[in-house]
Amino acid sequence: MLRIWQRKTQRDWKMELVPLLLLSLLLASIVSAEISPKVGVNYGQLGNNLPSPAKSVRLITKTLKAGRVKIYDADPKILTALKHTNLQVSIMVPNEIISNISSNQSFADQWVHSNVVPFYPATMIRYLLVGNEILSQYNINQTWFDLVPAMRRIKYSLKTHNIHKIKVGTTFAMDVLESSFPPSNGTFRSDISGSVMNPLLQFLNRTKSFFFLDVYPFFPWSSDPVNIKLDYALLKGGNQTYTDPGSGLTYTNLFDQMLDAVHFAMVKLGYENIRIWIAETGWPNGGDYDQIGANIYNAATYNRNVVKKLTAKPPVGTPARPGTVFPACIFALYNENQKTGPGTERHFGLLYPNGSHVFDIDLTGETPESDYKPLPAPLNNEQYKGKIWCVVAKGANRSEVASALTYACGQGNGTCDPIQPGRKCHRPDSVIWHASYAFSSYWAQFRKAGGSCYFNGLAVQTINDPSYGSCKFPSVTL
Ligand SMILES: *[C@@H]1O[C@H](CO)[C@@H](O)[C@H](O)[C@H]1NC(C)=O
Ligand SMILES: *[C@@H]1O[C@H](CO)[C@@H](O)[C@H](O)[C@H]1NC(C)=O
Ligand SMILES: *[C@@H]1O[C@H](CO)[C@@H](O)[C@H](O)[C@H]1NC(C)=O
Numbered sequence: 495m496l497r498i499w500q501r502k503t504q505r506d507w508k509m510e511l512v513p514l515l516l517l518s519l520l521l522a523s524i525v526s527a528e529i530s531p532k533v534g535v536n537y538g539q540l541g542n543n544l545p546s547p548a549k550s551v552r553l554i555t556k557t558l559k560a561g562r563v564k565i566y567d568a569d570p571k572i573l574t575a576l577k578h579t580n581l582q583v584s585i586m587v588p589n590e591i592i593s594n595i596s597s598n599q600s601f602a603d604q605w606v607h608s609n610v611v612p613f614y615p616a617t618m619i620r621y622l623l624v625g626n627e628i629l630s631q632y633n634i635n636q637t638w639f640d641l642v643p644a645m646r647r648i649k650y651s652l653k654t655h656n657i658h659k660i661k662v663g664t665t666f667a668m669d670v671l672e673s674s675f676p677p678s679n680g681t682f683r684s685d686i687s688g689s690v691m692n693p694l695l696q697f698l699n700r701t702k703s704f705f706f707l708d709v710y711p712f713f714p715w716s717s718d719p720v721n722i723k724l725d726y727a728l729l730k731g732g733n734q735t736y737t738d739p740g741s742g743l744t745y746t747n748l749f750d751q752m753l754d755a756v757h758f759a760m761v762k763l764g765y766e767n768i769r770i771w772i773a774e775t776g777w778p779n780g781g782d783y784d785q786i787g788a789n790i791y792n793a794a795t796y797n798r799n800v801v802k803k804l805t806a807k808p809p810v811g812t813p814a815r816p817g818t819v820f821p822a823c824i825f826a827l828y829n830e831n832q833k834t835g836p837g838t839e840r841h842f843g844l845l846y847p848n849g850s851h852v853f854d855i856d857l858t859g860e861t862p863e864s865d866y867k868p869l870p871a872p873l874n875n876e877q878y879k880g881k882i883w884c885v886v887a888k889g890a891n892r893s894e895v896a897s898a899l900t901y902a903c904g905q906g907n908g909t910c911d912p913i914q915p916g917r918k919c920h921r922p923d924s925v926i927w928h929a930s931y932a933f934s935s936y937w938a939q940f941r942k943a944g945g946s947c948y949f950n951g952l953a954v955q956t957i958n959d960p961s962y963g964s965c966k967f968p969s970v971t972l
């Protein structure tokens with residue numbers, strides 16, 4: 495039943511567009527510009543070794559052949575470098591000022607005045623995102639409830655500046671859903687459904703904006719690689735399918751399943767026609783020993799397949815939205831060495847910071863697979879089994895290591911007892927050894943509770959036992 499109803503509303507929506515297109519050339523140009531299937535790239539800057547904005551823009555256009563670019567602020571250097579390019583640009587209001595904007599129209603006006611007006615229209619700013627995944631963070635200072643008021647104020651400011659081509663939205667992670675399986679059971683979390691999602695969807699629907707979604711099949715697959723097949727997560731096609739008992743729709747990949755779960759969650763709140771914009775998708779090309787499937791082979795395979803799908807002509811869409819264009823930006827332009835969290839976070843790049851490809855890719859989707867160089871075989875598609883230690887990274891700053899040592903020793907019960915004077919692991923004058931012991935001990939004790947082997951980049955995982963003599967370093971065993 496649901497399936498028939500769903501298909502029908504899709505068709506009706508597209509048929510409604512036809513007379514509109516005939517009626518208004520202006521509207522026609524706006525609509526067709528918005529639904530261009532070009533794939534772009536997310537240009538994050540959390541690295542201390544990244545090329546200049548001008549060089550980055552050349553890499554984005556010439557090397558990657560991207561059609562769009564999305565940034566996480568409104569960096570004037572980047573927006574200047576993007577002037578007179580063909581790139582459609584998405585900029586972002588930082589999370590920290592959402593509340594200020596929501597309560598103060600002059601504040602919103604000033605933001606637009608200093609971050610949009612100087613660059614528009616020479617820089618083709620087309621999307622303005624108010625905040626990044628704020629519904630996935632704690633509701634500090636009730637910011638969730640300021641989100642829609644802030645979006646309204648920004649939209650109003652754009653209008654008073656006579657800017658009509660910029661869509662206002664905000665980005666969502668998959669965890670805005672409390673249920674995503676089967677896709678037809680997609681449901682928004684109850685803590686945001688009524689109070690935030692209802693007015694938000696109403697705003698997006700009324701302003702003909704998009705639902706900007708960050709969607710990573712890597713995460714559900716890597717947390718359940720037994721039940722989810724890797725090829726299904728990598729959009730490898732093949733013969734694996736899943737039929738949703740609720741909708742009767744048949745899926746051939748995890749990406750479609752995730753998009754349709756969001757589609758069905760919106761349908762449940764009465765919004766079946768809000769277009770989905772893939773704000774981020776990608777696959778890590780590397781990671782830590784305790785992570786699975788993060789390698790160049792999988793990253794190349796996923797990104798090439800997703801680009802092929804998103805640029806297919808005619809558009810393929812998803813089972814619940816057949817034939818629909820999903821505008822998209824791949825995450826990310828570069829491997830960013832200052833991102834925190836597990837190793838995968840620092841390995842989502844299409845390019846290394848020196849500008850060379852991590853793997854061949856063409857975001858127009860036009861290069862045939864056979865033109866690409868062979869890929870290195872994947873070596874970690876199975877979970878690593880064995881012991882892992884956490885030691886000081888090569889080249890780490892000594893005085894920073896000393897502070898991290900103090901921090902690690904201050905966290906637990908006896909984390910650092912063996913490195914006290916007179917004990918087995920004490921080595922006078924060796925901050926690095928002591929820190930390696932403390933990092934291993936800390937990580938072994940707290941990994942299950944979410945502790946990571948990172949320490950601001952001072953620590954790395956190793957599978958070579960750093961123990962010496964009778965001093966045995968604690969390890970994590972997988
Ligand atoms: C935003 O509002 C807070 C609290 O009202 C204030 O402390 C802060 O200075 C404001 N931020 C800016 C950039 O004006
Ligand atoms: C509103 O924002 C404007 C511009 O930033 C600022 O001058 C003014 O003090 C703010 N008003 C309040 C009540 O915070
Ligand atoms: C919450 O509000 C307080 C008071 O305005 C401010 O100092 C603090 O920075 C805010 N925290 C966040 C995360 O916005």
Ligand SMILES: *[C@@H]1O[C@H](CO)[C@@H](O)[C@H](O)[C@H]1NC(C)=O
Pocket residue numbers: 672673675676679681
């Ligand atoms: C459907 O979603 C609800 C939560 O919204 C969940 O409790 C239920 O288990 C899900 N059904 C299935 C079949 O997974």
Ligand SMILES: *[C@@H]1O[C@H](CO)[C@@H](O)[C@H](O)[C@H]1NC(C)=O
Pocket residue numbers: 696699700764765
């Ligand atoms: C969404 O927008 C369309 C047209 O713009 C309108 O017909 C429809 O009623 C809106 N949906 C809701 C639930 O407000």
Ligand SMILES: *[C@@H]1O[C@H](CO)[C@@H](O)[C@H](O)[C@H]1NC(C)=O
Pocket residue numbers: 732733734
């Ligand atoms: C799917 O394809 C693989 C490889 O071609 C084959 O080994 C397998 O038997 C097929 N499975 C089904 C259910 O058809």
Ligand SMILES: *[C@@H]1O[C@H](CO)[C@@H](O)[C@H](O)[C@H]1NC(C)=O
Pocket residue numbers: 846847848849850
């Ligand atoms: C760029 O950096 C990568 C990773 O560090 C390295 O493998 C590659 O050789 C470098 N390329 C050039 C041209 O320096």
Ligand SMILES: *[C@@H]1O[C@H](CO)[C@@H](O)[C@H](O)[C@H]1NC(C)=O
Pocket residue numbers: 891892893894
């Ligand atoms: C090490 O870190 C400290 C504190 O952050 C800094 O002052 C110092 O310059 C750094 N030393 C080196 C060699 O980078």
Ligand SMILES: *[C@@H]1O[C@H](CO)[C@@H](O)[C@H](O)[C@H]1NC(C)=O
Pocket residue numbers: 905906907
């Ligand atoms: C330290 O030990 C005490 C008592 O055994 C326990 O209650 C506490 O949770 C432990 N703290 C940590 C951080 O493990």
